[in-house]
Structures are given as C-alpha cells and as structure tokens.
Amino acid sequence: MNGKTIFITGASAGFGAACARMFATDGNRLILTARRVDPLLKLQEELAAHSAVHIIPLDVSDREAVQGAIESLPERFRSIDVLLNNAGLALGLEPAHQVDLDDWDTMVDTNIKGVMYCTRFVLPGMVERNRGHIINISSTAGAWPYPGGNVYGGTKAFVTQFSRNLRCDLLGTRVRVSCIQPGMAETEFSKVRFKGNKEQAAGVYQGTEPLTAEDIAETVRWIVSQPPHVNVNTLELMSIDQAWGPFAINREQK
Ligand code: NDP
Ligand code: 8X3
Numbered sequence: 483m484n485g486k487t488i489f490i491t492g493a494s495a496g497f498g499a500a501c502a503r504m505f506a507t508d509g510n511r512l513i514l515t516a517r518r519v520d521p522l523l524k525l526q527e528e529l530a531a532h533s534a535v536h537i538i539p540l541d542v543s544d545r546e547a548v549q550g551a552i553e554s555l556p557e558r559f560r561s562i563d564v565l566l567n568n569a570g571l572a573l574g575l576e577p578a579h580q581v582d583l584d585d586w587d588t589m590v591d592t593n594i595k596g597v598m599y600c601t602r603f604v605l606p607g608m609v610e611r612n613r614g615h616i617i618n619i620s621s622t623a624g625a626w627p628y629p630g631g632n633v634y635g636g637t638k639a640f641v642t643q644f645s646r647n648l649r650c651d652l653l654g655t656r657v658r659v660s661c662i663q664p665g666m667a668e669t670e671f672s673k674v675r676f677k678g679n680k681e682q683a684a685g686v687y688q689g690t691e692p693l694t695a696e697d698i699a700e701t702v703r704w705i706v707s708q709p710p711h712v713n714v715n716t717l718e719l720m721s722i723d724q725a726w727g728p729f730a731i732n733r734e735q736k
Contacts, residue, residue, distance in 0.1 A: 483510035486706075489552075489562045491542050491600055492569030494521035496669030497619060501566055501702050506533035508703070513559050515540040516569065534558070539606065542569045542596030544590075552603040561611060564706060565604045567636045568619045572675040575630035586633045593637035597644065608657045612698075615658040615706060618645045619698075622665040622718060626726060638663075642716065646650035649715065658713045660705045665720030667693035689721040 488505045490661050493497040494516035502514055506529040515538045522537040529535050536559050538551045555562075570593040573585035601616060608614030622629050624638025645661035652659060670682035697719070705714045 486510045486563035487513070487559055487561055488564045488566065489513040489515070489541070489600075489604060490568060491515050492598065493525065494518045494572065496671060497664075497667070497695050497698045498566070498568045499525060499719045500699040501568065502535075502701055504696075504699040506535070509533065511559060512536070513538065513562070515542075517541050542600060543591035545599050548596075548599040549603050552600075555575055560607070562604050562607060562614065564615045564617065565600060565608075566617045566619070567600055567641075567704065569596055570619065572623075572634040572671065573677070575675065577630060578632045581632065585711065589633050589637050593634070594640050599640055601648070603643075605657070609652070609655055612656050612712075615660065615672065616645075616648065617702060617705060618642075618659070618661045618694070620645070620661050620663045620716075622663050622720060623719065625655075625663055625677075629730075634673045646715065656710060658710075661716045662698065662705070662717040663716065664689070664698055664701075665694055665697060665718075665724045667695065667721075669695050690721060692721045692723070695720065 488510050490498050490502055490512065493514035498516065499521070502525055505512055505635060506682055510533060512529070512535045514525060514535060516522055517539065519539045520537070525568065526535040526537050536556060540547055540551050540684055542548060548699045571589065573589055574581060597618060605616070618641050620641040623635040624642045625634060642661050642663065645659050648659045666686065668687045672686045672704040673680060676682040702720060708714060
C-alpha cells in the first residue's frame with residue numbers, strides 16, 4: 483500500500499499519530515489534522531524523510547472549517563484515497579443524572595458531527611473518482627453498554643451504524659467503508675476523559691496489557707491493504723485482558 487493520499491483527523495496523539503507513522507513509512511502522502519498544531523508540526527518533521535505531509539489545524543466540530551480545509555487542499559493532496567475519521571473523545575464517567583451537559587454537547591459535536599462533516603465534504607470526490615476508503619473509529623462502547631458510558635457510547639453507536647448506512651448508499655461504487663471498534667487502548671484517551679487527572683487515567687490500565695495505538699494502526703493497515711473488491715465492514719478488537727461482565731442486578735433487601 484503506497485502512493486495514496488490519506489486524510490487523518492485527530493493525528494496529534496494516540497491512534498491518529500500511530501496511523502500517520504504507519505502510512506508514512508508505507509510511502510503515502512498525508513494530510514494530518516487536529517486542534518493542537520505543535521504535535522502536528524513535530525510529526526511533520528519526524529515523517530519528512532518518508533512522506534509529503536500537509537498539516538491543517540482543524541476542529542472537526544466546526545462545519546465551515548472542515549469545508550474550508552477540504553476545499554482549499556493543495557492540488558497534490560486533493561484526491562483523497564483514505565479518510566480516517568479518528569478524532570474523538572470521551573468526557574467524564576458520571577451517571578446521566580449528574581453529568582455536565584457541556585460534556586455531552588462536546589462529545590456529540592466531535593464524535594458525531596465531526597464524522598458527518600468530514601465524510602460529507604470528502605465523499606463527493608471519492609464517488610466522482612469511483613475509488614476511496616472511509617475508515618471510521620467507533621468503539622466497543624458503541625456496541626456494549628457500561629455505567630457512565632451514556633452519551634460516549636451513544637456517539638460510537640452512531641459511528642457504527644453510520645458506517646453501515648454509508649455502505650448502503652455507496653453500493654455500486656468502488657468506495658469502501660470500514661468501521662473499527664477497539665476496546666481499552668492506552669493513549670491520551672483516559673487523560674482527556676478524566677480531565678487531566680493522570681492517576682485516575684493510569685488506573686484504567688493498571689495491571690493490564692491494553693491495546694496500543696500501534697495495534698490499531700496495524701489493523702488499519704490490514705483493512706486498507708485488502709484487495710479492492712473486499713470491504714471489511716466492522717472489526718472489533720480487545721486486549722486479551724478485557725472481556726464482558728455479567729448483567730448487573732439490583733438486589734433490594736426483602
Ligand atoms: P487520544 O486522546 O490519544 O487522541 C484523540 C485525538 O482526537 C487527538 O489527536 C485530538 O487532537 C483529536 N481531537 C479531539 N477532539 C477533536 C476535535 N474537536 N477536532 C479535531 N481533533 C480532535 O485518543 P485515542 O487515540 O485513543 O482516540 C482516537 C479515537 O479512538 C477516538 O475517536 C476515540 O473515541 C476512539 N477510541 C479510543 C479507545 C481507547 O481506549 N483509547 C478505544 C476505542 C475507541 P487535539 O486535541 O489536538 O484536537
Ligand atoms: C474507548 C473504550 O471502554 O473506555 O472507546 O469506552 S472505553
């Protein structure tokens with residue numbers, strides 16, 4: 483897999499940065515986006531030997547900014563072959579009746595609207611060229627409930643179903659759509675969820691061997707390198723140290 487133009491959202495950390503490294507060493511052109519510019523500049527410098535890298539400071543929840551970024555791409559980055567809708571976050575783990583409503587808004591705006599906007603503005607070019615691949619990062623949280631998962635899990639269920647529905651709309655074209663549902667992976671994810679509380683974030687992974695960002699990049703590499711007639715629809719993966727629990731039962735004193 484080489485010579486492709488890859489657009490990655492949330493490339494400043496975690497899965498997005500690992501995918502950028504993987505795609506660069508495989509010899510592709512990269513468009514790296516995120517809100518924080520410094521990590522993007524560092525990545526651009528790191529990858530310069532392998533790959534042409536165009537960076538764009540971008541908040542995916544800003545519809546006009548997404549449109550502007552995609553419509554003003556330099557000529558040699560215009561024909562996007564792979565859109566990796568990866569930017570996303572969880573905020574908090576409180577029960578629904580105690581949650582900060584702003585956190586819910588931010589998750590909906592980023593995880594749902596960000597995926598909608600990037601997809602909508604990139605997709606027409608893919609359909610016109612009759613090639614391309616959209617890879618959406620959902621989560622096990624979109625398939626399996628857990629306490630405090632409330633809106634985060636809901637946004638990821640959206641990503642999974644949106645991916646399937648895109649396949650229906652694109653049937654008859656050569657544009658592929660894949661959805662990855664990772665379980666617990668150690669990145670900046672928990673630091674963001676717990677708003678900078680490093681001890682609480684580290685506790686999520688303590689005593690386990692979680693998935694790594696590189697594991698997700700390898701998964702993306704495998705999905706993209708399938709023959710063009712093969713569409714991986716949905717792929718769920720977890721650390722060996724994670725599995726499902728039993729149903730929770732409330733037992734009252736009778
Ligand atoms: P990180 O926190 O390490 O990375 C998240 C990335 O998303 C950062 O680059 C961040 O960049 C970017 N981002 C967040 N908000 C926005 C925004 N509004 N606009 C643009 N970019 C944004 O987490 P992960 O790498 O773990 O997460 C990547 C994806 O994987 C997310 O969608 C997450 O929900 C999902 N996921 C994570 C799992 C895990 O356990 N880690 C498991 C399953 C799914 P910046 O702050 O610079 O904007
Ligand atoms: C991230 C995995 O289990 O923390 O999507 O929700 S989890």
